[in-house]
Structures are given as C-alpha cells and as structure tokens.
Amino acid sequence: MAKAICRGIKRKGLIDYSQVYVSSPFIKNLDSWKALGANVFTNNALVVEQSDVIFLAVKPHVFCQAIEQIESNSDKNSTKNKLFISIIAGLTTNNVEKVLQSFEGSRIVRIMPNTPMLIGEGCSVYCPGSKATKEDLDLVETILQSTGMCQLLPEHMIDAVMAVSASGPAFVYIFIEALSDGGVRMGLHREMATKFAAQMVMGAAKMVLATDKHMGTLKDEVCSAGGATIAGVHAMEKGRVRGAIMDAVQAAALRAAELNERSKKL
Numbered sequence: 001m002a003k004a005i006c007r008g009i010k011r012k013g014l015i016d017y018s019q020v021y022v023s024s025p026f027i028k029n030l031d032s033w034k035a036l037g038a039n040v041f042t043n044n045a046l047v048v049e050q051s052d053v054i055f056l057a058v059k060p061h062v063f064c065q066a067i068e069q070i071e072s073n074s075d076k077n078s079t080k081n082k083l084f085i086s087i088i089a090g091l092t093t094n095n096v097e098k099v100l101q102s103f104e105g106s107r108i109v110r111i112m113p114n115t116p117m118l119i120g121e122g123c124s125v126y127c128p129g130s131k132a133t134k135e136d137l138d139l140v141e142t143i144l145q146s147t148g149m150c151q152l153l154p155e156h157m158i159d160a161v162m163a164v165s166a167s168g169p170a171f172v173y174i175f176i177e178a179l180s181d182g183g184v185r186m187g188l189h190r191e192m193a194t195k196f197a198a199q200m201v202m203g204a205a206k207m208v209l210a211t212d213k214h215m216g217t218l219k220d221e222v223c224s225a226g227g228a229t230i231a232g233v234h235a236m237e238k239g240r241v242r243g244a245i246m247d248a249v250q251a252a253a254l255r256a257a258e259l260n261e262r263s264k265k266l
C-alpha cells in the first residue's frame with residue numbers, strides 16, 4: 001500500500017524518490033524501493049529522524065513493535081514535531097496517539113487509502129488526530145488528491161468506508177474473475193473474457209458516477225422484458241449475491257473495529 005501511495009504521488013510530480021525514506025526489517029521488501037531510487041533502511045528510527053512526514057504503513061499487529069524500535073534507537077530531539085500519517089486499518093487516532101506519546105509534538109492524521117491509487121484512480125478518506133493542524137490536513141489532502149479522489153470524514157465513519165473503498169477492490173476483483181470465468185464457461189478465451197469484464201465494470205462504475213440515476217434504474221435499462229439479462233439477474237438473485245456482498249462489507253468493517261480493540265491490548 002505504501003508503494004501505491006508513493007507511486008501515485010510521484011506520478012503527479014509532487015515528489016522525487018530521492019526525497020523518500022523507507023524502512024523495513026525485511027531487506028527483500030526494500031529491493032523494489034531501492035530500484036526506484038528511494039533511500040532504504042532496515043532501522044525505522046533512521047527514517048523518522050530524516051523525515052518531516054512519516055507514513056505508518058505496517059500491519060496493525062506489528063505497529064507497537066515498530067514504534068518501540070524507534071523509541072529505543074533514537075534520541076528525543078530527533079523524533080520531535082513530526083507529522084505521522086497512519087494508513088493502518090482499524091487503528092483509531094486516539095490509539096495511535098497513545099502509542100506515539102513519547103514523541104514530543106507529534107501530530108497524527110489517519111487516512112484510508114486503496115490500491116487503485118497506484119494508477120491515479122484512488123478513493124481515500126482522512127480524519128485528523130487531536131493535534132493535527134489545518135496545514136497538516138491541507139498537506140494530506142494535496143497528497144491524496146494527487147492519487148485520485150479524497151474526502152475529509154468524521155473518524156467514526158472510517159471503518160465502514162474502509163470496507164467499501166479499501167477492501168472493496170478485492171470484492172470487485174472476485175466479481176471480475178467470476179465474470180471472466182462465466183465467459184470462459186461459455187467459450188470465450190480467458191484473456192478476452194477478462195478484458196471485456198474489466199472494461200465493462202469500469203464503464204458501469206462511470207455510469208453510476210456520471211449520471212444521476214439510481215443503480216436500479218440503470219439496471220432496468222439493461223433488462224429487456226423476457227430478455228437475456230433478466231434471466232441472468234434472476235440467477236444472481238437466486239444466488240443471494242446482494243446479501244453476500246453486504247455480508248462482506250459488514251464483516252470487513254467489524255473486523256477493522258476488532259483490530260483496534262486488539263491493538264489496545266498489545
């Protein structure tokens with residue numbers, strides 16, 4: 001996800017990779033960053049020392065451990081007055097602030113990005129921590145806008161948005177794969193079936209965004225009386241596809257809240 005954000009920003013020319021500092025204890029994960037021209041380290045403290053804005057882009061269960069490593073490897077002055085942008089699913093700004101309390105003057109902004117940022121088609125939201133300034137929010141908005149659409153939201157909505165826009169790509173890939181499978185089942189070659197399925201999903205999504213029409217109306221416009229599409233819609237409804245998708249969104253959002261609860265106990 002960190003790379004998708006960075007590449008998205010780079011595409012718009014807001015940064016050069018020489019200004020980017022990345023760390024991971026796993027050297028192999030740094031190879032691709034190095035190839036891009038970023039400065040790479042295995043010690044998180046070195047990145048914090050040399051940066052004004054730090055993206056927290058680790059999995060929720062390693063977050064505390066990563067911060068402890070910074071605390072024990074840096075002096076107080078080098079971690080002062082930094083802006084931390086957390087992309088960690090589930091973790092509230094309050095929880096992140098508690099973990100970062102030894103970093104004097106630190107400000108937090110929580111964002112929820114998604115992987116299509118990589119190609120400039122991102123959909124992200126952000127909310128401020130208790131000490132974030134207007135300048136911090138402006139900076140975050142500039143960064144996120146360079147990678148697609150973005151919106152400031154109250155924090156209590158972030159988990160639900162995450163389930164739709166950040167987990168959502170996985171749900172949609174499954175849908176595209178299933179469409180492609182259906183095409184192959186009916187005799188299309190895989191490559192062609194996938195290309196048509198993906199282009200169609202993009203077009204349908206643009207119709208939803210570009211017209212003021214309700215999805216039900218757009219669907220009705222495709223379904224001829226007694227025709228082919230309504231036969232397919234009937235099969236989908238028998239498969240309880242709507243309920244399954246709603247269940248998926250609910251499960252993802254509830255899991256995010258669970259990750260926050262678990263991180264409090266770490």
Ligand SMILES: NC(=O)C1=CN([C@@H]2O[C@H](COP(=O)(O)OP(=O)(O)OC[C@H]3O[C@@H](n4cnc5c(N)ncnc54)[C@H](O)[C@@H]3O)[C@@H](O)[C@H]2O)C=CC1
Nearest residue numbers: 001023024026029057058059060062066087088089113166
């Ligand atoms: N993948 C996605 O679509 C999205 C992910 N997120 C959030 O982004 C965060 C990262 O997820 P991904 O990028 O998918 O995972 P990832 O596994 O691709 O990246 C995590 C990175 O953390 C590094 N890492 C592991 N331990 C570390 C440590 N102690 N210190 C520094 N770096 C360490 C790993 O080398 C790896 O490169 C998660 O918190 C996730 O909730 C948020 C929105 C969307």
Ligand SMILES: O=C(O)[C@@H]1CCC=N1
Nearest residue numbers: 089162163166167168
């Ligand atoms: O699966 C996850 O936990 C992260 C959050 C949203 C997308 N990936």
